[in-house]
Amino acid sequence: MRKELLFAFGAFFILSLQTIAGNFSEENHDEQTEINQLTVKSYSIDVTGDGKKDKINLNAIPYSPDALFLKEVWAEITTSNGSEMRIDYEGGYEPQIKFVDLNHDGIKDLLFSTATGGSGGLYYTALHTLSDNKLQDLGLPEGLTIQAQFQDNYKSVITFTDTSQSYTIDLSDRQEDYERLGIYTDGKLNEPMELMVLPTAFYEPVKIKGKTGKGLKGYQQISGAYKADSIGTAVSYWYYENNKWILIEIKWQEDSLQKHGR
Known part of the structure; x- marks a missing residue:
């Protein structure tokens, strides 16, 4: 009987310590959160x-x-x-x-x-x-529908499905790099390969020509063999109307190795 009482008392004591420790931990976490919180x-x-x-x-x-x-x-x-x-x-x-x-x-x-x-x-x-x-x-524009593929003779074709715009890009200034990476052999594409279409990097508010008030301008990078191998940027213009974002225009801004000092 005495052993049972001692066991019960011991169990109660341990549970009490755990409860106290838990409460202390929660209070300490709350205090730490308040200390770390800042107003930007x-x-x-x-x-x-x-x-x-x-x-x-x-x-x-x-x-x-x-x-x-x-x-x-x-x-x-x-x-x-x-x-x-x-x-x-x-x-x-x-x-x-x-x-x-x-x-x-x-x-x-x-x-x-x-x-x-x-x-x-x-x-x-x-x-x-x-x-x-x-x-x-209010949400944001869903982004552009873009098809982009490497072509023979160190070229690529980029098509903006939303507006049916298409561009053929000369990539011959990257010939040495692409041959080394095995994308081309003597200008022949080794296998079908798509360019890297990155998500829209960011949006900024701008005046939209012919519209009242402002809309959004988005920037979406297209790269070749890797992200740093930037080929150009799709600049899109959007206007909010009838509770949705409407694509107004796409402008293509081509990059070159020279622009990146390569």
């Missing part, structure tokens, strides 16, 4: 359309105390009438919010962007509106 930037601007300024804090938690990469990023909005909202974003480097009316309702929207830190200069971007104190994700 504060804004005071009307984003609800009532003519009064709202307060927007862009907050973040870094990956580590000395790290530039922010693992958590979010916006805390306190409107002029006292209501509070939160928008969670992806982590990254140097986050920022641009305030511009992109859905053309007379109220500034929140265009967020942050560098992902990966190769290709990619950014995470998000667009929201808080018109009439209602948070809504």
Whole structure:
């Protein structure tokens, strides 16, 4: 009987220690979160359309105390009438919010962007509106439909399906590199091979010719054998109309080895 009581008391004591340790761990985690949390930037601007300024804090938690990469990023909005909202974003480097009316309702929207830190200069971007104190994700253009293939004689053909634009690119200035990599043999393509079409790197607000207000300008890189082997950039122009993004124009900007000092 005595052994059973001692066992029960011991078990109770261990459970009590675990509970205390758990509570301490949670409190310590909360304190650590508060210590690590920082306000990247504060804004005071009307984003609800009532003519009064709202307060927007862009907050973040870094990956580590000395790290530039922010693992958590979010916006805390306190409107002029006292209501509070939160928008969670992806982590990254140097986050920022641009305030511009992109859905053309007379109220500034929140265009967020942050560098992902990966190769290709990619950014995470998000667009929201808080018109009439209602948070809504406006979304972004889905991107271009692009077909791009190597051709014989150190050439490539790039076609923008959305607009039926097609370009033949002379890649002879990369002949030595492509022969070394086994893509060509004496100008003959060894096997069918597509170019690398990267995702849209980022969007920026611009004035759209012939349209009222602003739209978005997107940049999408096309590379050859590897990402750094940039062939050119598809620059697209988009306008928000009837609750969706409409492609207005595509401009092709060709690169060359000389432009990259190669």
